[in-house]
Amino acid sequence: MPLISPDDGYLTVFNLFETETREGQERVVDEMKDIIDKATYPGWISSTVHAGVDTPGTLNYIQWRDLAALEARYAGERFKNKTVPLFNELATSVRLLKTEVEFTQHHPGLGESIEISPKRDDYAVFILLSVEPENQKELLDTLAKPDEWLKTVPGYRSHTYYRGLDGTFVVNYAQWESKELYDAFHTLPEEERPADVREGRVRARSLATSRWANSFRAVHSRSAEL
Template structure:
């Protein structure tokens, strides 16, 4: 299973597709088929597919041994040709990340099917604003963890400076709805206002693949 560890001993790649609800399952099936090839590549560690409960997103939380093996995979044209079906959908938001802060009530967070309700909070920003966004994430993660039902929160920053993603694990959707009512976490004057744009969706883990 995938562990979300602060030691960043693995390279994390998060790929988020936006789809029409009627295409979501078709995309998941296409990714599953491609992963049969991906899992044989040198340096591949894991891939973890998530589908959003509203039908408009598919996310892959992937791990590689290091950046070199991931770049070799990405530049292998023979392998990428086998991903042709994926290119029929909208271009995904794909970045390489490192974990910058994490809090958990359940030990080191692990990605498993059928265990939790997951959220990807996607923050987009100008690169000059990423350090401030990371600072704000570190400041607000502990107050967020006081919310009953929030089991873990793990913030990632993209190496290109344009994204921060919070991967959260929850007992249920109701707990999430309570958090976004609190000052600083609601749409009214959120803590990231003026620093980043944000959208989040709720997901379930539907498929995991390991080397």
């Protein structure tokens, strides 16, 4: 089962696909399932396909041993001549984000680790923050730190911050009990948040140049036999 940990040293890749319809989303999910079930790539650790909830789209959460293993996969003729054209045809936009885990936090009730699995019922929120390379570290320093108040918020399960390898973005992948509880947190008036949290949010907004978000549910997962 895929686990999120800053200690494993894995490269985490987010494959984001946007589609205009739910039918298009399902086609991408089906193609992703087929690829994952046949995966035997050297250095591949795991893949977990997520289906869009709020907006049509697909997220594939992929763990690789290192960047060299990923680049070897991309250099393959089948990937370049079959896989890439297929998904460019199926999706209205395709983004491939190479990252490293910088910080994780989870509710004590989850146990010792953060698991990603279709066997769970997590409402997964994906937030992509664009940033100028010279400000990426400060943005991470502002956001990627312990937040004890968040553990008291109804529905909170976990959140993880990732550093984009090219320096131009930061990702937040969070797990919540339900859409309703996440929406209640997301729309909570600023004055009801702790002062240090409010200050961090203001600073993060000043550093980020854009924000993109969608919500997902994991629908299929497979890990390599290590």
